Amino acid sequence: MKRLDWNALDEVARREALARPAQSRAEALRHGVGQIIAAVRARGDAALREFSAQYDRCALEAIAVDEAEFAVAEAVLDPALKAAIREAAERIELFHRASALQPVAVDTAPGVRVERMLRPIGRVGLYVPAGSAPLPSTALMLGVPAQIAGCREVVLCSPARADGRCDEAVLYAARLTGVHKVFKLGGAQAIAAMAYGTDSVPRCDKLFGPGNAWVTEAKLQVSIDPDGAAIDMPAGPSEVLVIADAAANPAFVAADLLSQAEHGPDSQVILLSPSADLLARAAAEVERQCADLPRADIARQALAQSRLVLVESLVQAVEVSNRYAPEHLILQVAEPRELLEGVDSAGSIFLGQWTPESVGDYCSGSNHVLPTYGHARSYSGVSVASFQKQISVQEVSADGLRQIGPCTATLAAAEQLEAHRRAVTLRLEALA
Numbered sequence: 001m002k003r004l005d006w007n008a009l010d011e012v013a014r015r016e017a018l019a020r021p022a023q024s025r026a027e028a029l030r031h032g033v034g035q036i037i038a039a040v041r042a043r044g045d046a047a048l049r050e051f052s053a054q055y056d057r058c059a060l061e062a063i064a065v066d067e068a069e070f071a072v073a074e075a076v077l078d079p080a081l082k083a084a085i086r087e088a089a090e091r092i093e094l095f096h097r098a099s100a101l102q103p104v105a106v107d108t109a110p111g112v113r114v115e116r117m118l119r120p121i122g123r124v125g126l127y128v129p130a131g132s133a134p135l136p137s138t139a140l141m142l143g144v145p146a147q148i149a150g151c152r153e154v155v156l157c158s159p160a161r162a163d164g165r166c167d168e169a170v171l172y173a174a175r176l177t178g179v180h181k182v183f184k185l186g187g188a189q190a191i192a193a194m195a196y197g198t199d200s201v202p203r204c205d206k207l208f209g210p211g212n213a214w215v216t217e218a219k220l221q222v223s224i225d226p227d228g229a230a231i232d233m234p235a236g237p238s239e240v241l242v243i244a245d246a247a248a249n250p251a252f253v254a255a256d257l258l259s260q261a262e263h264g265p266d267s268q269v270i271l272l273s274p275s276a277d278l279l280a281r282a283a284a285e286v287e288r289q290c291a292d293l294p295r296a297d298i299a300r301q302a303l304a305q306s307r308l309v310l311v312e313s314l315v316q317a318v319e320v321s322n323r324y325a326p327e328h329l330i331l332q333v334a335e336p337r338e339l340l341e342g343v344d345s346a347g348s349i350f351l352g353q354w355t356p357e358s359v360g361d362y363c364s365g366s367n368h369v370l371p372t373y374g375h376a377r378s379y380s381g382v383s384v385a386s387f388q389k390q391i392s393v394q395e396v397s398a399d400g401l402r403q404i405g406p407c408t409a410t411l412a413a414a415e416q417l418e419a420h421r422r423a424v425t426l427r428l429e430a431l432a
Contacts, residue, residue, distance in 0.1 A: 001269075001271075001283060001286065001303050001306045001307060001308050002306070002307055002308065003279065003283070003307075003308045003309075003310070004017050004307060004308070004309050004310065005309075005310045006272075006309050006310060006311045006312075006316070006320060007310075007311070007312055017307055017309065018270075018307075018320070018323060018324045020236060020237070020239070020268055020373055020374070021237060021266045021268055021305050029213060029214070029217055030217060030221075032188075032214070033188045033214055033217040033218050033221060034221065036051065036187070036188040036189050036192060036214075036218070037188065037191075037192040037195075037196075037218060037221060037222065039051075039189075040189055040192035040193055040196065040198065041192065041196050044198035044199050044200075045063060045198050045199050045200050045201075047189065048060075048063060048185060048189055048193055048198060048200075048201075049063070051187065051189040052160065052184070052185065052186075052189070055186065055187055055189075056159050056160055056161075056162075056186055056187075057162050058160045058161065058162050058163070058164045058184075059164065060160065060164060060184055061164070062184075063183050063184060063185065063200040063201070064181060064182070064183055064184075064200055065166055065171060065181075065182040065183065065184060069165060069166070069171065070171055070175055072168075073166075073168035073169075073171040073172055074168075074171075074172055074175070076168055077168045077169060077172055081169060082172060084363070085136060085140065085169065085172060085173050085176060086176065087363060088137070088140055088362055088363035089140050089144060089173070089176055089177060091363055091364065091365035092140055092141065092144045092363070092365050092366075092367070093144050093147075093148065094365055095364075095365030095366060096144055096145050096148055096365075096367070096383065096384050097148055097384075099383065099384070100148060100149075100383070100384040100385070101118055101384065101385050101388065101390070102118075103115065103116060103117055103118055104116040108404075109400060109403045109404055110399060110400060110403055111396060111397035111398070111399040111400025111401075111402075111403060112394070112395075112396050112397075112400040112403060112404055113394065113395045113396075114392065114393070114394045115392065115393040115394070115395075116390055116391070116392055116393070117390075117391050117392075117393055118388050118389070118390060118391075119388065119389045119391060120149045120150040120151045120152065120387060120388055120389075121149070121151055121205050121206050121387055121388065121389060122151065122152045122153070122205055123151065123152060123153040123154075123155065123202060123203070123204045123205050124146055124151050124153075124154055124155070124204055124205065124206050124207070124208060124387060125155045125156075125157065125194030125195075125204035125206070125207045125208070125229070126139070126142040126143065126146070126154065126155065126156040126157070126179070126207075126208050126209050127156075127157055127158075127190060127191065127194075127207065127208065127209030127210070127211055127215060128142070128156060128157070128158040128170055128174075128209060129158070129159070129186075129209075129210060129211050129212070129215070130158050130159045130161075130166070130167050130170065130186065134158070134167035134169060134170050135170070136167065136169035136170045136172070136173040137173075137361060137362050137368065138209060138210065138368070138369065139156065139158075139170050139173035139174050139177065139179070140173050140176075140177060141367050141368050141369050141382065142156075142208050142209055142369065142382065143156070143173065143174060143176075143177025143178065143179050144177050145367070145382060145383060145384040145386065145387055146177070146178075146179075146208075146387050147177050147178040148384045148387075149384050149387035149388050151387055153180050153181070153202065154178065154179045154180050154181075155179075155180065155181050155182075155183070155194060155201065155202060155204055156174050156179045156181070156182045156183070157182075157183045157184075157185040157186065157190035157191075157193070157194060157201075158170050158182065158183075158184070158185075158186065159184070159185065159186025159187065159190075160184035160185075160186070164184065165184070166182065166184050181202070183200065183201055185201070187211075187212075187214050187215060187218075188214045188215060188217065188218035190215075191207060191211075191215060191218035191219055191222060192218060192222065194207055194229065195207060195222035195225075195228045195229040196222075196227070196228065203229075204229055205229060205230065206229055206230040206231065206232070206387075207219060207222070207223075207229050207230070207231050207232070208231070208232040208369065208382060208386070209232070209369065210235055210238075210369060211235075212264075216234075216235055216236070219231045219234075219235075220234065232369065232382055232386055233371050233375060233379045233382075234371075234373070234375055234379070235371065235372050235373065235375070236266075236372045236373030236375075237263070237264055237266040237267045237268065237372065237373070238260055238263040238264065238267045238327060238328075238372060239260060239267060239268045239269065239270075239326055239327045239328065239372055239373075240256060240257065240259070240260040240269050240270070240326060240327070240328040240329075240330060240357055241269075241270045241271075241272065241321050241324055241326035241328070241329050241330070241346075242256055242257060242269070242270070242271045242272070242329075242330040242332055243272050243273070243314065243317045243318065243321060243329070243330070243331050243332065243333060243339070244271065244272070244273045244275075244278055244282070244332045244333065245273065245274070245275065245278070245314060245332075245333040245334055246273075246274070246275035246277065246278050247333075247334055248273070248278055248282075248332045248333065248353065249332075249353055250278060250281035250282040250284070250285045251285050251289075252332065252353055252356070253271065253278070253282040253285070253332055254282050254285030254286040254288075254289050255285075255289060255356065256330050256332070256356055256357055257269040257271060257282070257286055257303075257306070258286060258289055258290055258293065258299055259356065259357055259358055260302075260328065260357065261290075261298075261299040261300075261302035261303050261306065262293060262295040262298055262299045262302075263298075263302070264298060264302065265298055265301035265302055266302070267302040268302065268305060268306055269302065269303070269306040270306060270307045270308075270309065270324065270326070271307070271308050271309065272309045272311050272317040272320055272321065273309075273310065273311065273317070274310070274311050274312060274313050274314060274316075274317070276310055279308045279309075279310060282308070283308055286303065290303070314333060314339060315339075315342065317339075318339050318342040318343060319342075321343065321345075321346070322342075322343065322344045322345050324374070325345035325346065325374045325375070325376040325377045326346055326347065326376065327346075327347040327348070327370045327371065327372040327376065328346075328347060328348055328350065328357045328360070328370070329343065329346040329347075329348070329349045329350070330349075330350040330355070330356075330357055331349065331350065331351050331352070332352065332353055333352075336351035336352050337351065345376045345377045346376050347370030347371050347372070347376045347380075347381050348360050348366055348367075348368075348370055348381060366381075367381045367382045367383060368381075369381060369382040370382075398431055401424070401427055401428065401431065402428070402431060405424045405425070405427065405428045406428075408420075408421075408424045409421045409424045409425050409428075412424070
């Protein structure tokens with residue numbers, strides 16, 4: 001990890017210090033994804049089978065997971081893992097129900113009622129990666145809020161293994177959260193299938209979930225196509241920024257950094273501290289702990305583009321963090337809530353030495369599908385609201401129109417929209 005002194009850097013160097021690894025949107029990637037999408041739109045299931053053979057190295061007979069496969073998955077899964085999945089689902093549901101939007105009705109003037117009603121998005125598509133490691137936790141993070149929102153149909157795609165089956169834990173989590181249909185599809189072809197529909201896969205209104213560069217590019221392409229589908233958020237590689245004070249436990253800090261570095265070679269981790277000693281001790285711990293990791297090679301690639309940054313104070317650390325806008329922000333300091341008020345941009349925040357980012361990934365109850373690559377400046381993580389539409393309703397009585405009609409007519413006239421003005425004044429004349 002590269003060590004830097006923030007206050008010794010000029011503005012150009014500071015931008016470079018907080019630069020993410022180059023996100024792969026090269027022309028070759030855009031073209032390749034475009035070809036996959038076009039093939040799926042043109043040839044449907046036949047193209048899906050060809051891409052599954054090419055990329056996932058499996059020959060799919062049936063694209064959809066059938067009841068027998070769900071039953072086998074539940075039967076063979078370790079009882080302890082099933083219990084952990086159920087436990088996590090309960091906490092995720094508890095938090096998401098409590099934080100869900102509620103209908104609103106307000107009288108903004110006598111005789112003028114304005115309401116907000118909530119309706120679920122009709123059909124949603126969930127993508128659960130299963131490349132180097134399957135992610136049943138993502139099935140929970142997407143399936144639970146979709147279920148609470150009441151979506152009419154929930155579709156899930158996850159890549160099949162070479163034996164033509166989906167990961168058993170992903171299937172168990174999908175069934176537990178009420179997912180209606182699961183398809184053995186991965187990559188850009190899965191996104192294309194859910195966005196446009198095939199004979200097997202129904203067309204979805206909105207797509208959710210993380211993925212590699214191909215999946216991310218496919219989501220972006222279908223989201224800007226009027227015939228495609230909306231998406232949850234733009235995303236990039238996973239990342240964490242840790243702010244630690246001099247008293248922080250360097251072993252805990254290192255473990256948090258490595259927990260993100262092992263996600264993938266394009267992940268990024270940053271440590272900010274006003275203590276040079278803490279930075280040095282944490283760096284040594286990273287080296288020591290990394291050596292024992294099964295995914296050490298992946299973590300080392302991520303660490304090569306990560307940073308240890310010396311700042312003058314914890315307040316300045318928060319300022320730097322806001323500039324970076326991390327997916328995950330860990331405040332491993334003695335009084336983390338004293339810094340919380342100053343945080344403007346972060347996907348999810350973890351307070352104190354006993355709150356590793358891992359609990360948010362799995363079972364604290366918060367959602368782990370979060371904005372990355374600086375999008376936390378303007379996007380929020382997935383919630384029940386992500387699966388809903390907010391529709392406004394207004395009802396005006398005769399007295400209410402007398403109250404607000406003149407204001408409406410004046411503003412319409414100022415904007416030179418005469419028909420707007422007359423829609424009000426004709427009614428006011430009728431009331432007179």
